[in-house]
Amino acid sequence: MLKGARFKIALALALFSSILTPTSAQAAPLAPGFESVTLALITDNDFAAWMGDDKNVTRLFWQNNVSWYDQVAAMSNQDVVPQIGETYIYVLAMGGDNYTGIAGGPGTGGQEDWAGAINGKSLLTYPGAQVAIGRSTTDARDIRLDGYLLLNNYLADWYSSAGDIAWGSYSPTLADVRSGLSNAIWSPATESNHPAIASPRTDCTVSCDNASGPGFIHKGWDFPDGSAVVFRFPLSAAQLPVSATNSQVVVDWNAPTGGETPVDYLVDYKESSESDSAYKSFSVVSHPTTMETVTGLTNGTPYTFRVAGRNANGIGTYSVSRSVTPVGPPTQPLNLSYTALDNGVSVKFSAPENNGGFSIANYEYSTNNGGSWTALSPPSVSDSMTISGLTNGTTYQVKLRAVTPYGSGSASSALAVTPGVTVYRSTTYSSGTLDSVSGMPSGSTYTEGQAFSVAAAPTRTNFRFMGWSDGSSTYQPGATYTVAKSNVNLTAQWRQSSLAGTTNSDIARVLTWNIVGSEAVDATVSSDSGNSSVRVVIPSNSFDAGTEIIFWRLTNQNLSKATINNSYDYLINFAVSWSIGDDVSAAKRVLTARSPIQITVKNSAIQKGATAWMILGGVATSLGAATQDGEITVSITEDPIITLANVSVSNTNSRDTSEEARKARQAAIDDARREILRLIKLGKPISLNLLNAAEIFGGTEKSISLINSDITELSKTAKEDISSVEKIVFKFKTIDRIARGERVYLSDLQSAGIVRADSIYKKSIPSALRRVSTSRLDTFERIQSYIGEVEKKIEERKAALVAAHEKVMALISGWFAR
Missing domain, CATH: 2.60.220.30 (Chondroitinase Ac; Chain A, domain 3)
Incomplete structure (x- = not known):
């Protein structure tokens, strides 16, 4: 009985043990692995490699501590494992000879050189490679030489550390390098595209002759003696095990070595800022495929990925996690609006909702719906820009797009803009009196340069309306008025009815x-x-x-x-x-x-x-x-x-004498004046009867042709003002009065333009005209000629009197001297 019980217990223990310890044929797969990404560098004399984003370095990745001889002998590599937010590898190349500040130029002896490779691919041909060439802000410590921005003055004890640099043992600090690269300007730096610096050297001792291994092509970047220069390389082109592209990440893993063969793989991902419990499964990939593209990601957001194999026995151990940040072009600027300027526009907008993983460095604009693009110069990241050089009144289709180190982003929707400032001017009418006036027109608003017809005449008891004055000219109802650069007030001009018809x-x-x-x-x-x-x-x-x-x-x-x-x-x-x-x-x-x-x-x-x-x-x-x-x-x-x-x-x-007859008379006068202006505008002559009907008196059958001749010489603006006609008629009326021997006054002569306002002989000329035989003074030219003779004689007489006075004074002075 006891023996049977012992057997049963032994059998149970054996079965339990078999459950706890399965055989290899019953195990889940082992963890998949990731390929290493290696960086190889060699520099005459020293270098340091840093990880960073598109703005600056964030951590030291590889500090060289051996001389270039040992670098050549060892040709060591470093695995590249980016951390969250790191999108660039920065290489600080340092030359150990004393700094001279003398431009060396390509291939000059004594210059420094460096070269490198990622995964066996030369950094001289690496897509997206850049070099620091300047700074968008001003700093007295900056040195620019041979196209490079030199960090010498930012690195502690640089000039006293030439020996350490020469032996590869100088160690710059993160803070110093970050300071030196703040607001740096970057330029392309590949063998086929390097506009700011010299071509790679082929005659250098270190990079050209002694470096060997995959990716070293017997060429190196040449940089000045005793200087520190910086290159950078986007990780998006490094073929990392998890490599980021635009809104997606390629995950590339190796099948487990040993253990049970997976049937498929689970590819999980999460935002790097989340806990491990937030991992989500993107897909299941059938073995033997060991690559998946995770799509639908947000550029600029760090993600973490892991992979596990699976078979009939369950899900195996997950791989180590790898993180990367997908990058791409920025999205489109939003909410465009504009303000018209003279020959330009000011465009206001909102920055893109997503910058693609890089900071926005500038904006570009197009005025032809994206047909061509112009970058802002100098670069600007403001939320407004001024586009100049446009033609007023022409409509343009404006689009904007942001620019980052990745490239130009998506274009905004088109915004129709029309340059040219629209200025509104108010036009008002004033009665010109405190008396009661009927029929006063209301004002209006016009754009600058717009023409309008002057309002009809108001009425006032015992006064006659003479026109609307803007302070410089008088306009009749119906005349064309062009709005200038200020508000307009047209004031009614009145003449007492007792004097109506006179000037x-x-x-x-x-x-x-x-x-x-x-x-x-x-x-x-x-x-x-x-x-x-x-x-x-x-x-x-x-x-x-x-x-x-x-x-x-x-x-x-x-x-x-x-x-x-x-x-x-x-x-x-x-x-x-x-x-x-x-x-x-x-x-x-x-x-x-x-x-x-x-x-x-x-x-x-x-x-x-x-x-x-x-x-x-x-x-x-x-x-x-x-x-x-x-x-x-x-x-x-x-x-x-x-x-x-x-x-x-x-x-x-x-x-x-009825009021109706007076109104009819006024209407007839106004009609005649409008007809005069119409004929002048058409270039046709006006008749003497029409002048009299408009109560512009003074013309004669003899002078009407001369009046029409003077009218044709008026400016375009003067031809729209009836007062210009009145002045011309008055001129010939004054000539006619002089020719008839009538008395004329100085004010008449000045109004007719016969006597200058600044003449010093104003009182003498009217009296001289009364004494002369008027038969010879029947034209404007003859009158002016005679007045010129009068002024000349007065000058001669004045000179004679002065001479006589001086002679008398000399005689008196001589008499007293005796």
Whole structure:
């Protein structure tokens, strides 16, 4: 019984032991392995290799501590196992001879050299290789020689360590190297593309003649004596066991050595910052395949990978993990907007959401929808840029893309831009008075350079609208106005109805009365050169206190002829106007006299039956006829121009005095002025009748062709301004008056351009014109020539007087000397 029990226990233990210790035929696969990546370097004289990212070094990887002789003898290699975030191998090559600062040039004896290989591939042909050539910022420690940025002044005790460097025992610190490479500028450095530095040497002792092994091709990079230079190489081209490309990583492993053969492999990955519990399975790869491409990764994010074999007995041991960061081009800039500039645009944007694993170094732009690209110079990583050299008004399709050490990124969506600053100017209309005005137009907003039609005329009781003034020119309704570089205010210009149809040269102020209280006025004045006397009797309380009453003398008959009858000879021409207010503190208004004003005109030339008219607002109304020779008395309650001719008319009302007729008259004048401007714009002549209809008086059948000739010489802007025509007509009216022997005033001569404003003989010229025989002064040129003669004679007389004065003074001085 005991013996049977012992047997059963022994059998159970044997079975349990077989479960705990399986035979080799029942085991899961062993762990897969990764190939080593080896770096080989040789330098005359010393080197240090560093790992880093696209900005700078991050850790020391390999510090050489032997002389170049031993480097040649040993030709040692180092396995490259990147850590998280490391994307570049940096090589600091150091020359041991004393630094001279003399440019050596390629192949010059005494220069230093170095060479290297990764996995048997020469670093002289390594894709993406770069060399430090400068710095984007300014630092007094920088040295640039033979195209290189030298780190000499950044490395501790560099100049006193020439012996250590020569024997390969100098050890730079991480902090010093990082300082030396801060904001470094990099340039391509392959045998076929090295724009900043000399071609590799083929006659060097160390790299060319003594280095041997896979990847050494009897060539080496040449660099200055006693200097420290830096090259770098992207790991993406190193064929690492886990090698990164754009948004993906190639995982390349070796099958387990020994143990059971896997049926397939599990490829797992995670972000390197996550814990091991975050590993995810990407795929199952059937044996004997030992490579997989893990896709869908985010550029710039470090990932960690592992692989395990699997068979019927289960999942084997996982490999050691390897980490790498996928890199690629940056994504597209976003949210583009722009502001138009003069011949350019300012573009605002957001940086790419992903930089592809490298820091953005610059931006490029295209103005033709990606057809060609221009890099910003100097480089800029700001979120705005100015694109200049564009044509205003032309639409461009602008695209942007970021640039990193990897290359140019994805292009943004196109943004349609149109350069040219749109400046808006406001146009306003002002009444020009504190008085009540009807029909005032409202203003508007226009772009700079835009043309618009000037608004219609407003109306004001007892005043006539003369046009809109911008401060330098006057424009009639309907005229074209072009907006300039400032806001525009057009102010209504008014002329009292009593003086409507005249210009300043047509009238001369003779006497002014300012009513005080309720005073009466009884005064006699001369209306011409002394042939006529005019007695003005204003009853008491006819006007409010403060009313200004002006007696004007008319210098010609033009208005009377145009308004009443062109064939009459008007021997009496004067005006009496009044108003109250100054349009500063109170509105300027014209009121009807409370009592009739009696005016008695005496002139020996007045014949019995002669007719007197008043002209008000361009409308003539008969005031009555003379009842005796030499005198006429009329009464008025409005302020008119008064004229008289030795004619008898049966119809005493030559014009309808209704308000409708006045408006019609004004409309006719405005139409005539617009027609004048239209004809001028078309290059056609204007007639004398049209000038008179526009109440631009002074032209004659003789002068109308000369007036048209002067109009053709006006500038384009002046041809749009009716006042330019008025000035030309006035010029020939003044010439005509001089030719007829009429008295002209200095202001008339200056307005007509006959006398310069700066002439020092202003008072002498009008009197000289009155003394000369006027038959010879019938053209502008002849008048100017005569005035020139007058000025010359005055100068000669002045010189003679000065000479005589000096002679007299000399005689007096001599007499006193005796």
